[in-house]
Amino acid sequence: xxxxxxxxxxxFLFDTNKISIEEFFTNLRNFKNxxxxxxxxxxxxREMEEKMRRAKLAKEKAEKERQEKQKKRxxxxxxxxxxxxxxxxxxxxxxxxxxxxxxxKRGPRQGNKNLGCAITSLLASELTKEDALGAKxxxxxxxxxxxxxxxxxxxxxxTNGASSRQN
Numbered sequence: 001x002x003x004x005x006x007x008x009x010x011x012f013l014f015d016t017n018k019i020s021i022e023e024f025f026t027n028l029r030n031f032k033n034x035x036x037x038x039x040x041x042x043x044x045x046r047e048m049e050e051k052m053r054r055a056k057l058a059k060e061k062a063e064k065e066r067q068e069k070q071k072k073r074x075x076x077x078x079x080x081x082x083x084x085x086x087x088x089x090x091x092x093x094x095x096x097x098x099x100x101x102x103x104x105k106r107g108p109r110q111g112n113k114n115l116g117c118a119i120t121s122l123l124a125s126e127l128t129k130e131d132a133l134g135a136k137x138x139x140x141x142x143x144x145x146x147x148x149x150x151x152x153x154x155x156x157x158x159t160n161g162a163s164s165r166q167n
Contacts, residue, residue: 005024072094
């Protein structure tokens with residue numbers, strides 16, 4: 001065994017008298033472990049670089065597709081240009097399939113457009129009730145300087161009363 005250790009010392013160029021067998025094999029084992037760890041780290045680094053490269057390519061591809069879709073939308077919008085009657089049916093079919101034909105800008109909603117009619121109906125119903133009851137009861141109408149307060153309840157009553165009269 002000492003002869004084999006001496007041959008190892010000559011092969012690796014170390015003095016067998018200064019370094020014991022245990023110390024030599026401990027160093028050899030540490031070197032192997034560190035080498036394996038470095039190989040794993042290099043493999044992980046390569047995998048990360050590959051993932052980053054793929055992500056970059058996918059991002060560029062998505063950006064390119066988005067720009068192409070934007071160009072198609074612009075072409076669909078320019079479909080009404082005068083003198084350009086080639087491919088009208090194709091453009092219309094593509095607009096229907098992509099949903100671009102159904103998109104349009106809407107203005108702000110006018111939720112209270114019937115508010116004036118509701119107030120007028122409310123006042124008219126009050127006057128009608130007073131006329132039916134006679135002139136003896138005090139008038140519940142509005143004076144010239146009073147403000148009208150319209151609430152959802154009065155609007156609902158007016159709307160329901162008007163709809164029941166129409167039926």
